[in-house]
Every structure is written in structure tokens, then in C-alpha cells.
Amino acid sequence: MVRMAKQDDSLATDQWGFSTRAIHSQNHSSHEHGALNPPIYYTSTYGFESAEQCAARFSGDEPGMIYSRITNPTVQLLESRLANLENGEAAVAFGSGMGAISSLVWTFLRPNDEVIVDATLYGCTHSLVNHILPEFGIKVHPLDLTDPNNLKIYLNSNTKLVFFETPANPNMRLIDIAKVAETVKANCSAMVVVDSTYCTPYLQRPLDLGADMVIHSLTKYLNGHGDVIAGAAIGTNEAMTLMRKVGLKELTGACLSPMDAYLVLRGIKTLPIRMEKHCASATKIAAFLESHPQAASVAYPGLTSHPAHKLANRQMKLPGAMIAFEAKGGVEHGRQFMNRLTLWTRAVSLGDAESLAEHPASMTHASYTAEERKAHLISEGLVRLSVGLEDVDDLIKDLDQALG
Numbered sequence: 001m002v003r004m005a006k007q008d009d010s011l012a013t014d015q016w017g018f019s020t021r022a023i024h025s026q027n028h029s030s031h032e033h034g035a036l037n038p039p040i041y042y043t044s045t046y047g048f049e050s051a052e053q054c055a056a057r058f059s060g061d062e063p064g065m066i067y068s069r070i071t072n073p074t075v076q077l078l079e080s081r082l083a084n085l086e087n088g089e090a091a092v093a094f095g096s097g098m099g100a101i102s103s104l105v106w107t108f109l110r111p112n113d114e115v116i117v118d119a120t121l122y123g124c125t126h127s128l129v130n131h132i133l134p135e136f137g138i139k140v141h142p143l144d145l146t147d148p149n150n151l152k153i154y155l156n157s158n159t160k161l162v163f164f165e166t167p168a169n170p171n172m173r174l175i176d177i178a179k180v181a182e183t184v185k186a187n188c189s190a191m192v193v194v195d196s197t198y199c200t201p202y203l204q205r206p207l208d209l210g211a212d213m214v215i216h217s218l219t220k221y222l223n224g225h226g227d228v229i230a231g232a233a234i235g236t237n238e239a240m241t242l243m244r245k246v247g248l249k250e251l252t253g254a255c256l257s258p259m260d261a262y263l264v265l266r267g268i269k270t271l272p273i274r275m276e277k278h279c280a281s282a283t284k285i286a287a288f289l290e291s292h293p294q295a296a297s298v299a300y301p302g303l304t305s306h307p308a309h310k311l312a313n314r315q316m317k318l319p320g321a322m323i324a325f326e327a328k329g330g331v332e333h334g335r336q337f338m339n340r341l342t343l344w345t346r347a348v349s350l351g352d353a354e355s356l357a358e359h360p361a362s363m364t365h366a367s368y369t370a371e372e373r374k375a376h377l378i379s380e381g382l383v384r385l386s387v388g389l390e391d392v393d394d395l396i397k398d399l400d401q402a403l404g
């Protein structure tokens with residue numbers, strides 16, 4: 001039996017809940033022989049029926065495919081699904097999260113523009129904005145955006161971009177998206193862009209809170225299986241058209257392969273149940289670590305001890321599954337703790353089924369100088385934990401024995 005396009009179903013698609021949309025949105029299987037799963041369009045280029053059609057496609061008068069660096073049907077389905085889940089108008093998929101972030105900055109920033117970023121950013125993002133953009137005549141102000149009032153000093157008519165992560169990688173600082181967006185809009189026309197990789201749209205939807213664009217490393221929870229590198233930006237039609245036609249097509253060329261788009265679409269189908277389990281286990285692990293005599297500090301938004309616990313309750317559906325942990329005894333004990341882990345894998349990345357532990361100062365955030373890490377609130381002994389989908393009691397036993 002051919003499954004009909006979803007528009008024919010009795011329940012209107014705009015009434016579907018998140019999980020239904022994660023599985024079905026924008027999928028018209030009747031156009032694809034009723035295939036349950038979307039075809040993977042392995043093609044670099046597309047033939048045209050006439051020279052007139054070639055011209056119409058290139059001028060944009062006729063919608064359709066031209067070349068897979070710009071659009072591909074499998075990638076397009078992923079883009080529509082992400083836009084749907086984030087409540088955005090459109091999305092562009094990229095070959096990595098950094099592909100999305102670099103396409104963002106090269107699309108929208110020019111010499112003499114000013115950028116405000118939060119003090120804590122993923123290491124490669126930090127390097128791009130704080131080390132490389134200034135070489136191109138762009139002024140970058142790293143600020144502590146946990147207090148949005150700090151913005152007011154620097155916002156001016158040259159400010160083109162305000163960029164932050166929440167929760168921030170790796171120290172779990174939380175930023176009030178609605179307050180930052182409100183403050184920026186009251187002072188200038190800069191774009192507010194949130195890297196929401198730690199949350200996915202299941203936990204947090206920045207566009208609903210006033211942000212202009214959301215960035216994801218799809219490599220993480222959205223794909224969820226540790227077998228793909230991918231990224232995305234979601235925002236208005238206008239911004240996404242520029243990201244595609246300038247950033248992706250002409251500047252970075254960081255396009256996503258159709259096979260990887262298919263794998264991310266497959267991952268997204270189980271995103272809600274995975275996030276529920278990730279978060280439930282992280283909540284137990286954070287409580288266990290906080291009560292452990294060897295723990296010096298535990299930062300997890302679900303703990304009442306987290307300085308932004310109330311904001312987390314307001315802004316996030318669940319507290320996520322990333323934990324910033326420091327053992328007593330500083331860097332040396334932290335290293336021993338990591339070396340003793342047997343079930344947790346010592347690895348960068350996050351959001352996989354496997355639980356991962358890493359040391360930001362020597363790994364993901366090694367692109368900061370030691371002084372920068374201090375100034376940007378990343379302590380040397382911090383261990384970043386990505387809680388996976390294993391049995392939580394097994395994970396706790398391993399942490400317990402590793403803490404000694």
C-alpha cells in the first residue's frame with residue numbers, strides 16, 4: 001500500500017507533536033514509490049530539459065536542483081525537518097558544525113563590523129572568532145553574557161552579530177536567550193545567533209525566544225550515533241538564502257553528503273526518546289557526583305546548586321546530558337580519574353550512545369591559551385562528561401571506582 005502524503009491525514013500536520021514531526025514532517029513518501037525511508041540521492045549534478053530551463057534554474061525563476069553543493073533532495077528533506085523542529089522558516093545543512101559557523105561569519109561579516117560573543121565558546125569557534133576574524137578587520141568583543149546588561153556597553157550600529165552557546169561548552173554556563181535578544185533588539189539590528197548543540201530542538205528552541213538564527217553541530221545529539229560529521233543553521237528564509245547562496249555555495253563549500261543527511265534523518269526519528277534517557281541518566285549522575293567526597297565541583301543545570309537552575313527550568317525542557325566536573329586534587333587527580341575509567345570512553349564529541357569523558361584544557365579547548373582559558377572561565381582541571389545511553393548504574397559504578 002502506498003502511504004499517502006501527510007497532508008491527507010485526518011490530523012493536520014501543524015497539530016503534530018514533536019515526536020511525530022521528528023519522524024514524519026515534510027516527508028511525502030507517495031512521491032517516492034511509497035518508500036518508508038527517503039531515497040539517498042547520490043548525484044552531484046542534475047540534467048535540465050532545455051537551455052531555457054537551465055537559465056530559469058540559475059536565475060531562480062524556477063525552483064529545483066542545480067548542483068549538490070547547493071541543494072540535494074535528501075539534504076533538502078533534512079533541512080525542512082530541522083526548520084520544522086526549530087520553528088524556523090528555513091534551514092541549511094552543512095558538512096560540519098564548524099562549516100555552519102564559518103559560513104555564518106563569512107556570509108554576514110565584513111571589515112569594520114563588530115561582533116559580540118560570549119566568554120565561553122567551543123574551542124574551534126573561539127579560535128575562529130577571537131583569533132581569525134580580527135585578522136580580517138572585524139572587531140570582536142568577548143563578554144560574559146550570563147549578565148545580558150554587559151551587552152549594553154558594546155552594542156552600537158556597527159554590531160552585526162551576537163553569538164553564544166547555551167549551555168556553554170564546556171563549563172555549562174547558561175545564557176538567557178530571551179533577555180539577550182530583547183536587549184540587542186532594543187539597541188541595534190545585530191543578528192542574535194545561538195549555538196544550541198547541547199540542547200537540540202527537543203530541549204530548547206531559541207527562535208521561539210527571540211533569537212534570529214540557531215546553529216547545530218548535527219554530529220552530536222541530532223544524529224546521535226557517533227557516525228557522522230554534520231551541521232546546520234536555521235532561521236528566516238532571507239538569512240538562509242544568503243547562507244546557501246553566499247556562505248555555502250561561494251565561500252566555504254561545506255556541503256553535506258546525501259548519505260550523511262540520511263543518517264541524521266534516521267537519528268532524528270529517535271531524538272525525543274534518546275534525549276529523555278540521556279537527561280534522566282545525567283540527572284542521576286550529577287546528583288551522584290555532587291554527593292561524592294572526591295568531587296570539588298559539579299556544574300549541571302538540573303542541580304539546584306547551578307547558578308542558573310531557575311533559568312534552565314524556564315528555558316530548557318530538560319537539563320541536558322552534559323556535565324562539567326572537577327575532582328578534588330586538581331588537574332593531576334582529574335587525569336588519574338580519566339585514566340581509570342573503563343566503561344566511559346576518553347574521547348571528544350558528545351551526544352552519542354556511548355558515554356564520553358574528555359579534558360577540555362588539553363583537548364577540545366586547547367586552542368585557547370592558558371591565559372584565555374582563565375579569562376574565559378574554563379578551569380584547567382575540568383572534565384567534561386557526555387552521558388550516553390548505557391545503564392546508568394553501570395556508568396555510576398565506573399565513575400565511583402575511577403574516583404577512587
Ligand SMILES: Cc1ncc(COP(=O)(O)O)c(C=O)c1O
Nearest residue numbers: 096097098122169197217219230
Ligand atoms: C557547541 C559546539 N558547537 C559547534 C561544534 C562544531 O561541530 P562539528 O564538530 O560538527 O564541526 C562543536 C563540536 O564539538 C560544539 O561542541
